[in-house]
Amino acid sequence: xxxxxxxxxxxxxxxxxxxxxxxxxxxxxxxxxxxxxxxxxxxxxxxxxxxxxxxxxxxxxxxxxxxxxxxxxxxxxxxxxxxxxxxxxxxxxxxxxxxxxxxxxxxxxxxxxxxxxxxxxxxxxxxxxxxxxxxxxxxxxxxxxxxxxxxxxxxxxxxxxxxxxxxxxxxxxxxxxxxxxxxxxxxxxxxxxxxxxxxxxxxxxxxxxxxxxxxxxxxxxxxxxxxxxxxxxxxxxxxxxxxxxxxxxxxxxxxxxxxxxxxxxxxxxx
Amino acid sequence: xxxxxxxxxxxxxxxxxxxxxxxxxxxxxxxxxxxxxxxxxxxxxxxxxxxxxxxxxxxxxxxxxxxxxxxxxxxxxxxxxxxxxxxxxxxxxxxxxxxxxxxxxxxxxxxxxxxxxxxxxxxxxxxxxxxxxxxxxxxxxxxxxxxxxxxxxxxxxxxxxxxxxxxxxxxxxxxxxxxxxxxxxxxxxxxxxxxxxxxxxxxxxxxxxxxxxxxxxxxxxxxxxxxxxxxxxxxxxxxxxxxxxxxxxxxxxxxxxxxxxxxxxxxxxx
Numbered sequence: 074x075x076x077x078x079x080x081x082x083x084x085x086x087x088x089x090x091x092x093x094x095x096x097x098x099x100x101x102x103x104x105x106x107x108x109x110x111x112x113x114x115x116x117x118x119x120x121x122x123x124x125x126x127x128x129x130x131x132x133x134x135x136x137x138x139x140x141x142x143x144x145x146x147x148x149x150x151x152x153x154x155x156x157x158x159x160x161x162x163x164x165x166x167x168x169x170x171x172x173x174x175x176x177x178x179x180x181x182x183x184x185x186x187x188x189x190x191x192x193x194x195x196x197x198x199x200x201x202x203x204x205x206x207x208x209x210x211x212x213x214x215x216x217x218x219x220x221x222x223x224x225x226x227x228x229x230x231x232x233x234x235x236x237x238x239x240x241x242x243x244x245x246x247x248x249x250x251x252x253x254x255x256x257x258x259x260x261x262x263x264x265x266x267x268x269x270x271x272x273x274x275x276x277x278x279x280x281x282x283x284x285x286x287x288x289x290x291x292x293x294x295x296x297x298x299x300x301x302x303x304x305x306x307x308x309x310x311x312x313x314x315x316x317x318x319x320x321x322x323x324x325x326x327x328x329x330x331x332x333x334x335x336x337x338x339x340x341x342x343x
Numbered sequence: 344x345x346x347x348x349x350x351x352x353x354x355x356x357x358x359x360x361x362x363x364x365x366x367x368x369x370x371x372x373x374x375x376x377x378x379x380x381x382x383x384x385x386x387x388x389x390x391x392x393x394x395x396x397x398x399x400x401x402x403x404x405x406x407x408x409x410x411x412x413x414x415x416x417x418x419x420x421x422x423x424x425x426x427x428x429x430x431x432x433x434x435x436x437x438x439x440x441x442x443x444x445x446x447x448x449x450x451x452x453x454x455x456x457x458x459x460x461x462x463x464x465x466x467x468x469x470x471x472x473x474x475x476x477x478x479x480x481x482x483x484x485x486x487x488x489x490x491x492x493x494x495x496x497x498x499x500x501x502x503x504x505x506x507x508x509x510x511x512x513x514x515x516x517x518x519x520x521x522x523x524x525x526x527x528x529x530x531x532x533x534x535x536x537x538x539x540x541x542x543x544x545x546x547x548x549x550x551x552x553x554x555x556x557x558x559x560x561x562x563x564x565x566x567x568x569x570x571x572x573x574x575x576x577x578x579x580x581x582x583x584x585x586x587x588x589x590x591x592x593x594x595x596x597x598x599x600x601x602x603x604x605x606x607x608x609x610x611x612x613x
Contacts, residue, residue, distance in 0.1 A: 112591065214597055219587040242591045282610050315609040317489040321382065321512045323600060327484055330597035331604045339585040340552050340601075340610060 075135070075142045080154040083161035088152055090174045091129050093164040094235060104177040106233040108246070110169045111141060116243030118144040123175045123246055125149050131156060131170035138171060175246070177233070183259065186222050186251045187266045193288045194221040195336050196268060200256050200305065201296035202229045202325065209240025210326030211294060216244035218333035223248055224263075224291075226256040260308055263291045270309045272301050273332050275322040277313030281335050284312050290336050297325050345405065345412040350424040353431035358422055360444045361399050363434040364505060374447040376503040378516070380439045381411060386513030388414040393445045393516055395419050401426060401440035408441060445516070447503070453529065456492050456521045457536045463558045464491040465606050466538060470526050470575065471566035472499045472595065479510025480596030481564060486514035488603035493518055494533075494561075496526040530578050533561045540579045542571050543602050545592040547583030551605050554582050560606050567595050 080088050094107050105126065108117045111134075117125055118141065125145060129152045130138060142151060160166050190196070197215045202208050208230055215223055223232070229252070230237065232245040253259045263270055271284055272293040293309060295301030301311075314331050316322060323331070334340050350358050364377050375396065378387045381404075387395055388411065395415060399422045400408060412421060430436050460466070467485045472478050478500055485493055493502070499522070500507065502515040523529045533540055541554055542563040563579060565571030571581075584601050586592060593601070604610050 210594065210597065213591070213594060216590050217586045217593045217597075244590075247590075280609075314604065315607075316487045320486050320514075320517075321483070323487045324480065324483060327480065327487075327597060327600035330593060330600050331610075334584065334601045334604070335610065337585075339550075340605065 075139065075145070075151050077135070077151045077153040080129070080152045080158060080162075083158055087150070088127075088129055088154070088162055090126070091162050091172060094172075095163070095165055106175045106177070106238060107235040108173040108175050108243070109235065109239050110171055111138060113238060113243040113246070114171060114173045115141045115144075116246045117173060117175050120246045122178050122181070122249065124178070126174040126176050127152060128171075128173045129154060129159070129162070130172065131159060134170050181249065181251045183224055183251045183253045183262055186224070186249050187262060189249070190221050190266075194268075194290075195219065195333070196221060196263070196291045197223045197329065197333070198225075198259060198263070198291055198293045199223060199229045200226040200293055200301055201299065202294060203296060205230055205234045205236040206240050207297070207324070207326050208232055208234075209237040209245065211329050212237070212241040212244040212248055214326065214330045214333050215248050216241075218337035218339060220248060220333060220337075223250040224259055225250060225252040226259065227252060227254060256302075256305060260305070271312045272306055272309040273314070273328055274300055274306060274311045275313060275316070277311035279310060279312050281312050281314050281332060284310075284335070286336055286338055292329070292332055292336060294325055294329055345409065345415070345421050347405070347421045347423040350399070350422045350428060350432075353428055357420070358397075358399055358424070358432055360396070361432050361442060364442075365433070365435055376445045376447070376508060377505040378443040378445050378513070379505065379509050380441055381408060383508060383513040383516070384441060384443045385411045385414075386516045387443060387445050390516045392448055392451070392519065394448070396444040396446050397422060398441075398443045399424060399429070399432070400442065401429060404440050451519065451521045453494055453521045453523045453532055456494070456519050457532060459519070460491050460536075464538075464560075465489065465603070466491060466533070466559075466561045467493045467599065467603070468495075468529060468533070468561055468563045469493060469499045470496040470563055470571055471569065472564060473566060475500055475504045475506040476510050477567070477594070477596045478502050478504075479507040479515065481599045482507070482511040482514040482518055484596065484600045484603050485518050486511075488607035488609060490518060490603060490607075493520040494529055495520060495522040496529065497522060497524060526575055530575070541582045542576055542579040543584070543598055544570055544576060544581045545583060545586070547581035549580060549582050551582050551584050551602060554580075554605070556606055556608055562599070562602050562606060564595055564599050
């Protein structure tokens with residue numbers, strides 16, 4: 074049995090990091106983030122670039138979490154709180170009843186991430202992805218199709234927002250990522266590293282199926298609605314997913330799944 | 344200019360259908376539903392199987408909605424309310440400020456939907472899709488890849504829930520759908536109508552790319568987590584999307600995008 078510390082007072086300073094987490098998503102978090110649920114916390118405890126600071130869960134969840142908690146370093150505290158206390162801490166009803174505070178190690182730089190990639194590599198570039206659900210879904214798809222990294226422009230949201238982590242089912246903690254100071258720099262860095270680049274766009278010049286996979290491929294994804302800016306589209310070959318005419322285009326997360334399916338080679342005839 | 348009726352009292356009986364709409368998602372709605380936003384209401388006003396009962400919007404949105412509102416039949420009232428009144432009516436802050444009440448015509452039966460399909464047809468079958476976001480996304484993907492209909496088992500949620508309509512960007516109002524009394528009946532009806540059926544499953548026997556398109560194709564999608572039940576998987580060939588090992592599978596909405604891309608023919612080499 075994992076030794077636990079019982080929390081009976083929602084204002085207990087030991088669990089201050091869990092307080093009002095919905096609200097705290099909107100503010101800086103000193104390199105910390107909230108991981109929710111068994112699967113995500115399991116990924117956190119296996120992650121190289123992150124570490125767990127503490128775990129907070131309902132007593133009823135303890136038995137189901139034994140195997141996951143066995144991975145915790147001995148110095149990391151596990152707090153237990155009854156449902157009413159837990160909800161009072163979090164500021165809303167926590168359906169899953171399992172939380173952890175994670176901490177980033179120093180953020181990696183784009184150059185370091187690129188330098189660590191294998192000879193054959195698929196990379197996702199998120200440009201202007203401000204929606205946390207989309208960001209989480211893009212990471213989940215990147216992990217499912219074996220992408221090696223996600224690179225972000227400065228307008229994209231932080232993948233470590235609580236909801237992005239949750240939607241990604243922990244992929245944000247698994248797939249390496251780095252944010253560049255500007256998108257133009259990313260185009261150059263990828264070019265220098267030998268990546269063929271493709272920009273997904275509803276009006277793209279080439280059909281996705283006509284674009285070869287190649288050894289090193291970077292897939293650019295833009296914001297829904299506005300899409301990728303013109304200056305980027307003028308520098309990178311644009312690619313479209315053929316779709317029904319007179320209809321709104323795919324959501325960016327769905328489009329990423331289709332394009333990653335293609336570029337991963339999973340769609341090759343067997 | 345569209346003539347409008349000003350609402351200054353949130354309890355005005357004329358806009359009773361808009362009251363506390365977040366809550367009302369959970370209860371029966373007498374064949375009515377809530378459509379939100381310009382794009383969705385535009386689809387509603389072009390839909391064959393639905394009609395608009397009224398529109399409620401902020402005065403500031405009127406000018407941008409003129410072209411859409413021009414499609415409204417003359418007897419359908421357009422109500423205007425200032426932001427504070429609108430939020431008080433809806434029960435929460437309405438970011439978009441444009442709502443409509445839609446009404447179903449009598450629900451179609453599975454047999455009628457199948458009878459109306461063209462010789463070449465792609466159909467989506469949702470079995471146990473209880474999440475409104477996933478349902479909406481599946482419809483959006485179905486519309487994007489030209490699927491002719493969505494068929495539902497009785498466990499799947501109602502596509503006309505407010506959030507499903509919103510996530511679908513109106514596709515729920517565009518792609519015909521019908522709910523069957525049980526999933527087994529759907530297998531038989533599709534078989535009788537000459538549909539080759541495929542069940543998407545992380546452990547599916549065939550890789551997606553190995554499954555031919557064919558003239559009439561039905562794609563079964565199951566609930567995340569549990570997936571399609573064994574008795575269905577024993578009756579329908581199962582299909583997998585090859586993914587990275589030791590990782591959680593794709594979300595059902597993302598998986599539907601990939602499979603529909605394949606079955607639509609959009610992924611064929613050009």
